Amino acid sequence: xxxxxxxxxxxxxxxxxxxxxxxxxxxxxxxxxxxxxxxxxxxxxxxxxxxxxxxxxxxxxxxxxxxxxxxxxxxxxxxxxxxxxxxxxxxxxxxxxxxxxxxxxxxxxxxxxxxxxxxxxxxxxxxxxxxxxxxxxxxxxxxxxxxxxxxxxxxxxxxxxxxxxxxxxxxxxxxxxxxxxxxxxxxxxxxxxxxxxxxxxxxxxxxxxxxxxxxxxxxxxxxxxxxxxxxxxxxxxxxxxxxxxxxxxxxxxxxxxxxxxxxxxxxxxxxxxxxxxxxxxxxxxxxxxxxxxxxxxxxxxxxxxxxxxxxxxxxxxxxxxxxxxxxxxxxxxx
Amino acid sequence: xxxxxxxxxxxxxxxxxxxxxxxxxxxxxxxxxxxxxxxxxxxxxxxxxxxxxxxxxxxxxxxxxxxxxx
Amino acid sequence: xxxxxxxxxxxxxxxxxxxxxxxxxxxxxxxxxxxxxxxxxxxxxxxxxxxxxxxxxxxxxxxxxxxxxxxxxxxxxxxxxxxxxxxxxxxxxxxxxxxxxxxxxxxxxxxxxxxxxxxxxxxxxxxxxxxxxxxxxxxxxxxxxxxxxxxxxxxxxxxxxxxxxxxxxxxxxxxxxxxxxxxxxxxxxxxxxxxxxxxxxxxxxxxxxxxxxxxxxxxxxxxxxxxxxxxxxxxxxxxxxxxxxxxxxxxxxxxxxxxxxxxxxxxxxxxxxxxxxxxxxxxxxxxxxxxxxxxxxxxxxxxxxxxxxxxxxxxxxxxxxxxxxxxxxxxxxxxxxxxxxxxxxx
Numbered sequence: 001x002x003x004x005x006x007x008x009x010x011x012x013x014x015x016x017x018x019x020x021x022x023x024x025x026x027x028x029x030x031x032x033x034x035x036x037x038x039x040x041x042x043x044x045x046x047x048x049x050x051x052x053x054x055x056x057x058x059x060x061x062x063x064x065x066x067x068x069x070x071x072x073x074x075x076x077x078x079x080x081x082x083x084x085x086x087x088x089x090x091x092x093x094x095x096x097x098x099x100x101x102x103x104x105x106x107x108x109x110x111x112x113x114x115x116x117x118x119x120x121x122x123x124x125x126x127x128x129x130x131x132x133x134x135x136x137x138x139x140x141x142x143x144x145x146x147x148x149x150x151x152x153x154x155x156x157x158x159x160x161x162x163x164x165x166x167x168x169x170x171x172x173x174x175x176x177x178x179x180x181x182x183x184x185x186x187x188x189x190x191x192x193x194x195x196x197x198x199x200x201x202x203x204x205x206x207x208x209x210x211x212x213x214x215x216x217x218x219x220x221x222x223x224x225x226x227x228x229x230x231x232x233x234x235x236x237x238x239x240x241x242x243x244x245x246x247x248x249x250x251x252x253x254x255x256x257x258x259x260x261x262x263x264x265x266x267x268x269x270x271x272x273x274x275x276x277x278x279x280x281x282x283x284x285x286x287x288x289x290x291x292x293x294x295x296x297x298x299x300x301x302x303x304x305x306x307x308x309x310x311x312x313x314x315x316x317x318x319x320x321x322x323x324x325x326x327x328x329x330x331x332x333x334x
Numbered sequence: 335x336x337x338x339x340x341x342x343x344x345x346x347x348x349x350x351x352x353x354x355x356x357x358x359x360x361x362x363x364x365x366x367x368x369x370x371x372x373x374x375x376x377x378x379x380x381x382x383x384x385x386x387x388x389x390x391x392x393x394x395x396x397x398x399x400x401x402x403x404x
Numbered sequence: 405x406x407x408x409x410x411x412x413x414x415x416x417x418x419x420x421x422x423x424x425x426x427x428x429x430x431x432x433x434x435x436x437x438x439x440x441x442x443x444x445x446x447x448x449x450x451x452x453x454x455x456x457x458x459x460x461x462x463x464x465x466x467x468x469x470x471x472x473x474x475x476x477x478x479x480x481x482x483x484x485x486x487x488x489x490x491x492x493x494x495x496x497x498x499x500x501x502x503x504x505x506x507x508x509x510x511x512x513x514x515x516x517x518x519x520x521x522x523x524x525x526x527x528x529x530x531x532x533x534x535x536x537x538x539x540x541x542x543x544x545x546x547x548x549x550x551x552x553x554x555x556x557x558x559x560x561x562x563x564x565x566x567x568x569x570x571x572x573x574x575x576x577x578x579x580x581x582x583x584x585x586x587x588x589x590x591x592x593x594x595x596x597x598x599x600x601x602x603x604x605x606x607x608x609x610x611x612x613x614x615x616x617x618x619x620x621x622x623x624x625x626x627x628x629x630x631x632x633x634x635x636x637x638x639x640x641x642x643x644x645x646x647x648x649x650x651x652x653x654x655x656x657x658x659x660x661x662x663x664x665x666x667x668x669x670x671x672x673x674x675x676x677x678x679x680x681x682x683x684x685x686x687x688x689x690x691x692x693x694x695x696x697x698x699x700x701x702x703x704x705x706x707x708x709x710x711x712x713x714x715x716x717x718x719x720x721x722x723x724x725x726x727x728x729x730x731x732x733x734x735x736x737x738x739x740x741x742x743x744x745x746x747x748x749x750x
Contacts, residue, residue: 185511186381189358253358256339257378258485258511316408316612318440323747326727328498330485331509332337336537336585337431338610338640363514366540366649377588377640380484380534380541381512384649385588387640392407394639395613399407402414402617402624 005099010129023105024125027112032088032123039123041088044147049084051075052143060107060137062181064174064193065268067140068107072114073197073268075144077217080202081271083154083210084146086120093125094139097132107138118197120144151210158213159234161304164280166273168201168293169194170246171223175265175329176254185331187257189250196269196292204290205273208282214274217267224263225325226272227310234274237306240322241313246295259332264325274302338377340389346372353378408613411620412444418623422448425622426576426711428566429583430457430737431610437744439612441619449619452711453744454573456583458533458564459486459737460709461664464697466533466562467492469687473529473560474505477690480523482516483531485509490736493698513545513559520549520557529686532559537585539563539675540649543656546677546684558686563675564662567594570603572670576711579622580605581615584637591645595633602631609637656681665699665733666706705732708741715745722746 001022008015025033032039055071065073076086091111095104115122173194180189198217205212214234218226223245231238247255247262255262269292275283280298287296310322341353341362349365353376363382364370376383388394427433433453436442442451455461467490473479474497481497488497488507501507506526510516513530520528532542542559549557566586573580580603582595587607595605604625608618618636625632635641653675662674677685686692699705703725704718715721715734725731727746734740 184509185360186515187358187360187511191357248357250357253339253355256355257358257360259337312440314438314440314612316412316439316616318444318612320437320440320443321747323437324727326747328489330488331511332484332486336429336535336583338537338585338588360511362512363541363544365544366646366652368648377585379537379585381514382541382544384537384540384585384646385640385642389639391609391611391614391639394609394637395411395611395617396407398617398636398638399410399620402621403410 002101005095005097005101005104005129007097007129007131010127016127019127023108027108028122028125030121032121039088041123044087046150047148049079049082049146049148050144051078052141053078054139054141056136056139057178058136059181062177062193063191064177065195066107066110067138068110069114070195070268071140071142072111072118073195074219075142076118076120076197076199079144079146080199081154081215081217082148083152083202083206083212083215084148086118086144086146086199088123089115089120089142089144090124091122092141093127094135095127095129096135096137097129099138114197118199149206152206152212154212154215156214156216156230156233159230159236159274159302160213161236161302162277163213163274163302164277164298165238165300165302166275166280166283166287166296167223167246167299168271168287169269169295170248170251171218171267171270172247172251172255172262172265174268175222176251178266180254185258187254189254191248191250191254194267194269198269198271198292201271201287201290201293204286205283208286209275209279211279212273212275216272218270218272219268220266221325222264222266223270223272224261224322227322228324230274231308231310235307237303238300238310239303239313240300240310243315244297244299246297260329261323263322264329336379338379338384340375340387341378343370343372343374343376346370351383408616411613411616414620415449415616415623416444416446418446418449420448420627422450423578423626424450424452425579425581425619426452426454426573427581428454428456429581429586430460430740432581432583432608432615433457433741433744435610435615439615441612441615452577453741454711455569455664455667455709456566457737457740458535458538459490460705460733460740461564461667462490462533462562462733463663463665464491464493464699465695467496468494468695468697469692470497470531470560471495471500471505472692472695473686473690474500474507475503477527479527479529479690480506480508481529481531482508482510482519484533486737487531487533489730490733491730513542514548517545517549517554517557521552521554524556527556530559532561532563535564535566535586536589539653539657540589540646543652546656546681547652549684550681555683558684558689559677560686561676563657564664564673565675568670568673570598571601572667573710574603578604579626581608581618582606584609584640587637587641587645589646589649592633592635592641592643599631599633604631604633606634607637607641609640666709700731703732705734708734715742
């Protein structure tokens with residue numbers, strides 16, 4: 001095998017077959033992955049959920065994962081949020097000429113491992129190689145299909161006054177990890193990405209109740225953005241309890257140095273759940289037994305008043321608004 | 335006008351210090367303060383220590399309020 | 405009962421004449437919103453936000469100068485994050501970046517020197533904004549660059565000092581919440597001088613307890629009718645402040661007149677590099693022509709900064725001027741008064 005990816009690997013010729021054989025086929029192997037033009041799959045019964053997402057992250061590897069793991073988690077979690085058990089996934093790679101083959105192998109291996117854990121089969125794929133400088137390292141797009149568990153119906157529009165809001169763990173870890181990995185601000189902290197496949201987490205909640213109103217994974221814009229989305233889509237108000245929001249101390253420290261709000265830093269393994277108040281405690285106690293949700297907590301509740309707004313009860317008992325999501329996250333220094 | 339962060343000095347070397355704020359570490363300059371030692375708390379702004387401080391704002395508030403009420 | 409609660413009760417029980425308290429520091433504006441302090445105050449205490457956010461008082465022309473350096477002189481601009489979105493006459497630095505300008509956000513001016521030292525082929529300019537708190541770091545950067553013989557580093561200065569601004573603002577408020585971290589550098593002497601001129605205020609920290617304590621002090625002192633200068637941030641601010649830092653500023657910079665966005669020129673309220681450090685003065689190094697910014701004439705940032713109007717009284721506020729598409733600097737900076745009012749929807 002070559003040391004670096006070249007344009008020949010994307011030409012469709014011998015090098016392409018070699019790459020597919022030694023890499024994708026080897027790691028992704030399952031009954032549905034064949035050399036044919038399309039995967040032939042048994043049709044699930046009932047409703048399916050389908051989602052697609054593109055993954056670009058710089059740097060492509062970071063403490064707690066790499067772009068490969070991220071590309072599986074992102075799509076699996078999107079399906080899980082709709083109450084769908086992940087079934088099939090396709091992936092398309094755009095690789096920059098000169099990309100190290102051993103790094104590609106690490107990424108592909110992480111995808112295979114994560115897919116196995118999430119119980120999803122990678123059934124088709126595509127590889128293109130772009131000239132040097134045309135892409136930044138490696139882009140991956142994944143598309144997934146899942147089967148919705150009967151009786152579960154979630155939507156961003158289903159939050160109701162009285163619902164409790166649960167987050168499945170501490171917030172802002174992935175965003176902080178990437179910020180530190182880019183090493184632009186000279187800050188060091190022991191923070192790893194929360195990147196994780198969350199179907200198991202959702203399944204454990206469905207075990208408690210199917211009456212889950214909203215499940216959404218907090219990705220790019222963080223938990224804060226999700227809360228504003230839901231407040232808008234469901235036309236309800238949200239009241240958070242500042243002291244109840246789990247934040248790792250090191251994440252707080254980094255945010256303090258740069259003047260950033262942890263609620264707006266990306267997560268890749270956190271769900272925000274809106275559920276009936278009488279189920280909240282049981283959900284949290286089940287979540288806390290889960291592998292990826294040990295720090296789950298009720299962080300607030302849904303109100304009828306102030307629709308579209310997210311309020312925060314502060315540590316001194318006063319109330320303020322969470323600043324709505326802005327554009328680019330810029331450190332605030334002076 | 336100036337975001338400041340209290341941090342603990344964990345290491346000192348020729349006017350620079352490594353400070354720790356609840357697990358976030360960074361090198362900063364302590365050139366503009368006298369007698370900074372590991373274990374001290376400093377207020378950090380834009381990469382320099384601007385004051386030696388006590389980390390505990392509760393005690394400060396208590397003392398000030400006692401003064402005000404007496 | 406906690407001291408914090410006692411402070412809150414003193415403030416809430418205030419039944420004297422209506423008073424206006426001006427927080428001059430943008431970080432105070434931010435903290436006051438974050439802790440929900442405005443909602444706790446009785447009607448007869450009005451908090452107004454003054455001109456203490458360095459980004460907000462930075463003139464349009466300064467952004468134009470930075471854009472000129474980036475696009476015409478191909479320098480790498482190093483800057484604090486907040487300046488990136490401030491509108492210039494033609495474009496912001498973010499706009500310039502989209503046109504290929506090299507804009508690098510740094511945490512410290514010292515990081516900008518390090519970057520220059522690691523990239524000797526690149527000309528690096530640091531956008532030196534900020535008040536007394538930030539100036540020592542900028543001066544340290546100049547000193548380090550000179551000592552290490554780094555020739556590709558310079559400052560574009562728009563630094564300001566607060567003491568004369570208080571005198572201009574006299575009458576806009578009954579008492580000031582003096583900026584905690586500026587005071588860490590200046591010490592308490594300047595506030596004694598202001599007291600002698602009839603200007604009152606309390607040096608204030610940034611936690612909820614510290615802000616409430618400072619307000620409680622104001623409430624207690626204001627009844628006497630005598631001017632006062634108190635320190636409610638004793639764990640950080642000392643009488644003498646930071647003498648080594650002030651000496652360094654004195655060595656490297658000298659006072660100059662400075663234009664404050666919306667307020668106008670205040671004689672002696674700016675700082676520029678002394679002639680001895682001309683090699684680090686970007687305006688001289690790059691032979692910059694005089695660049696006059698043209699701010700949007702309808703923008704009333706100046707009146708907002710002076711506490712004359714509330715942000716929502718500006719005709720642009722919330723309509724053409726929003727945090728997504730800011731017109732004035734007060735909307736851009738996350739510390740800006742307009743931004744705070746817009747985001748918290750007050």
